Amino acid sequence: MSTLTLASKRRPSALAAKQRKQALRTLAFMSPWLIGFAVFFAYPLISTVYFSFMHYDGFKAPTWSGTKNWTYVFEHYPYFWPALRNTLWLVVVMVTLRVVFGLGVGLLITKIKTGTGVFRTLFYLPYLAPPVAATMAFAFLLNPGTGPVNSILEKVGIPAPGWFNDPTWSKPALTLLALWGIGDLMVIFMAALLDVPQEQYEAAELDGASAWQRFRYVTLPNISPIVMFAVVTGVIQTMQYYTQPLIAGKVASGVIQGAGTQFEPGYPEKSTLTLPQLVYNLGFQRFDYGSACVVALVLFVLSMVFTAFLMRRRGGLNLAGD
């Protein structure tokens, strides 16, 4: 009995020690990620929040400025609201079209019987083009005066848009550029489409399902996680959209951005201005790191909201009808 008592007294402490050891081991295995998270995520995030309330020019020690940076960005910085509107436009229109187009191309290529390899390569190649080169090529193709696209449009009697030189057409032109480089989504969708069990299609056909019904009730439910992935990564990429609108604006305006030249926001008429461009302008050209941090935080919050909304709407994207 006494032995039993002793054993029962010892067991919890031995168990606790074992659990502690287990916990430490787990912690050790997790430490690379934990360190990475702390250094590359937690610290920058906390710093960004901290600097958004500081006056900091990158040279002198930061000083407390309260909500001054926030007020400046939201009320006095003339580029913030146009940049926000442009970013949201691109998130809604460009991401949607990219997903739809990527899925469409993926579907077509999985259906064709011959020349699949050629078409896959042809559609994927543009994705490999460096963004700067691709944007410059598009600025040439869509040049309202000398570009081949407008020459063809004029020959067939269609009014030729100003593309990157027209504030109404600059974002659609950027969207065309994004659709041209659809290769990444095409490959992902193709992999997903080829993974849909054939027996489900056969069963649907036996049930008399039409092509649309097969797509709606077989294909989409099977690939909905991939659609979700494409939308979420698309939103995040678009939130960080910097190179293409900057280059397009520069090329179309004729002003090359370089040492000694001014930052010219979003030619034409701020229509290609995006929030990441503001972070660069405020931080590295105006030396106003506090306000740059405010814009960075706005981007962070927007990314969070969009992603959380999409994840919560997973059921909505999961088009199975359940």
Place this chain on the structure above:
Amino acid sequence: MPEKSRKVAPEVTRKTVVALAASASLALLATACTGQSSSGASDDASKDTTINFWHAWSAPNEVAAVKSLIAGFEKAHPNIHVNVVGNMTDDKINQALRTGGDKAPDVISSFTTNNVGKFCSSGALVDLNPFFKKDGIDPQTTFPKAMNEYTQFNGDRCTVPLLGDAYGLYYNKTEFKKAGITSPPKTWSEFEADAKKLTIPQGDTYKQLGFMPDYHGWETTTEHYFAQFSPTYFDKAGKSNLAKDPAFAAGFQLQKKLVDELGGFKKLETYRSTLGDEWGKKHPFHTGQVAMQLDGEWRLGMATEANPKLDIGVAPLPVPDDQASQYGKGYITGTIAGIAATSKKQNAAWEFVKYITTDTDAVVNFSNGIHNVPSTLAALKSPKLKYDPRFKTFLDIAANPNSTTSPASINGGSYLVTIQNLGYDYESGKVTNLKAGLESAAKQIDTDIAQAK
């Protein structure tokens, strides 16, 4: 089928949502911010030492010119060795100025004169006034007036001019003869008349345009136009003078008149989009698509190389009719040099800066190599300068005491961007009430500067 779908879709918890979204946004937040040590140094410049010099030049002829400049210095100062790092961008220079260290620059050179206000006010570059005083050099009598202005901010001379750029008028002499124009225009009235004479319409476009007045016409920026009106950008309290100094309204109205008379904004912009870029061989002045061009001194070499048959004339830009006596002035800017506050070899660095910016032969030789305008009054007159006779126009513009520049500001060139944006809106007709536009832009400039302080 629905059952299958539920299995395929992963379970997503609130924490996962937050973690995913937060991780995805990481890249947006990595704005590096570090502090700066405020170390001063009292080194002995007569001892053997090595200093770091960062500059932005990158073309082979430029790199060779820098190399030659350094060789000249090391010959004159055998105890000071210079470690040169070229092709440095402003971002890299700024970062190095913040962090300091053994590999950071002791001396920097930048093309961005707009950053002088920040370099001075932040103390990133040291005030050179005590150094000038110590060596008995008077910057007022050493450098051209405009260059003196853009290298200091609020009395703090934290930079020195290291060669400069002067802006003038290029014209196609052949087309001038065809149009019966015997001499380059000296006033804006003459300019307007000449620009119209030289313009040959062709349907909805042009066979030849007399002058591309749009603010996007490469170097036809607001500050380059306005220099001919000698504006005062800020009052003594540091507030924007945009709505108060009539020079600005006159400059805007002159440009708008040119736009309207030469075909209108839309037609000009459509034509502009068909033209070659500023730095390529198909620049419209090279190809003859534009007969007159506002540009810097570098265009002469570029145009001659791109089209050797082009008969190029060079003259100062016109002035307002009521300022005819000041004909010969122009806009001046240029490269700057300064000593890093983090440098522990500031005396040695000063010997280097003094040599490259004030030694007449050094400045002349460097100018001959880089093909920019020399930045000292003595060098501008030096017989050792080698140049195309037409280049003399730019030397005269640089030396002209009426030539102006855009002053340094605490937030870089933000005020110039605000003025330029008003220009875009005014030339396109988006803003019709210029007075209200000027007042609004002035208010924006003051707000931006207050934010930077």
